[in-house]
Amino acid sequence: MFTLTVSLATLRAARTHTADKDIRTYLCGVYLDTAHGFVVATDGHRMLTAVEPGVRLDGAAPVIIPNDTLDAALKQFAGEYGRGKPQGAVDVFITVDGAQLAIATPTGQVHGRALDGVFPEWRRVIPKAESIQPITPTVCNWQYIADACDAFAIARNIPKSKAGQHSVAVHYQGDSPAIVTDGSGDVLVIVMPMRHGIPAEAAAAACGRAHVDTTPAPTAAADAA
Numbered sequence: 405m406f407t408l409t410v411s412l413a414t415l416r417a418a419r420t421h422t423a424d425k426d427i428r429t430y431l432c433g434v435y436l437d438t439a440h441g442f443v444v445a446t447d448g449h450r451m452l453t454a455v456e457p458g459v460r461l462d463g464a465a466p467v468i469i470p471n472d473t474l475d476a477a478l479k480q481f482a483g484e485y486g487r488g489k490p491q492g493a494v495d496v497f498i499t500v501d502g503a504q505l506a507i508a509t510p511t512g513q514v515h516g517r518a519l520d521g522v523f524p525e526w527r528r529v530i531p532k533a534e535s536i537q538p539i540t541p542t543v544c545n546w547q548y549i550a551d552a553c554d555a556f557a558i559a560r561n562i563p564k565s566k567a568g569q570h571s572v573a574v575h576y577q578g579d580s581p582a583i584v585t586d587g588s589g590d591v592l593v594i595v596m597p598m599r600h601g602i603p604a605e606a607a608a609a610a611c612g613r614a615h616v617d618t619t620p621a622p623t624a625a626a627d628a629a
Contacts, residue, residue: 405501408436408467409458412481412496414443415474418454422471423447430521432471436498437526438464440617444526451529453614458495460621467500468523473507473516480509533612542576543600549574552584552593559591 415434422445423431435444441460444453477496484491499506505516557567575583584593 405499406461406464407497407499408438408461408464409495409497410436410443410456411454412485412492412494413487414454414456415496416478416487418443418445418452419471419474419478421445421447421450421452424471428521430468430519430523433468433519434474435523435526436467436469438462438466440527441621442526442614444523446524446526451526453526453530455613460617462621462623464500466523467498467505468519468521469498469505469507470516470519473505473514476516477507477509477514480511480514485510527614530611530614532615533608536608536611538604542579542582543598543602544582544595545598548595549582549584552595555593556584556586556591560586 418434422433424447426432426447428448431447433445436456436459437444438459438461441455441457442453443456443459444451446452481492481494481496483489485494486492497508499508500518503518503520505518507514507516553570553572554567556572557564557570560570562570570586572584572586575585579597581597582595584595585591
C-alpha cells in the first residue's frame with residue numbers, strides 16, 4: 405500500500421483529455437506515472453501531461469484512475485474547493501492498495517478500483533527537445549481561438565454536440581495575427597496576437613521536461629512506513 409499526492413487542479417485538467425466509453429478501457433481514466441512523476445491523460449487523439457513530483461514513487465506500480473471514480477471524487481471538491489477558488493489549489497491524496505483506490509475528499513473518501521491494461525508509452529508521442537527548431541511564438545487569447553472554432557461550427561450548421569468533429573486549422577507566422585480556417589475560403593477568422601513574455605524556447609523546454617524524471621523520488625517502502 406502506498407499514497408500518492410497530486411494537485412486537484414491537475415486532476416481536473418487531466419479529466420478533460422480522457423476517453424469516454426472507449427473499447428480501449430485503459431484510456432478511460434487518468435494515468436499516474438509513478439516511475440517518472442507525471443499525470444497523463446489521452447483519448448487517442450490528444451494528450452495532456454503534467455509534472456507532479458508527488459506521483460513519483462520508486463518501486464510503486466503505475467495506476468490508472470477510472471473516470472467514474474475520479475468524477476465521484478471531483479464532485480466532492482465543490483463549494484470553497486470549486487474550480488478557480490483559492491481552496492481549489494490543494495493537493496489530493498490517493499491511496500493505492502493493490503487494485504483498490506481511496507481518494508481523500510473534504511467529506512471523507514471515495515473508493516474505486518484501478519483500471520486494468522497497459523497505458524501507452526506516452527513519452528514516445530512527445531518530440532525530443534533537440535528536434536524542435538527555434539521558433540518565434542505567436543500568443544493569442546485561447547478563448548478567442550475557442551470562439552473561432554464555435555463560429556465555424558455555427559456557420560456550417562453543425563449541432564453543438566458534433567462541433568468537436570469539425571476540423572479547423574490555426575496558422576501562425578512569427579508575431580503576426582493567427583489565421584483560423586476550416587479549409588473553405590468563405591469563412592475566415594483573424595485573431596490578433598497578445599503581448600507576452602513566453603520565450604521561443606518554451607516548447608522545447610516543455611518537451612524536454614517530459615523526457616526526464618522528476619526528483620526526488622521516495623520509495624514505496626518508505627512511504628508505507
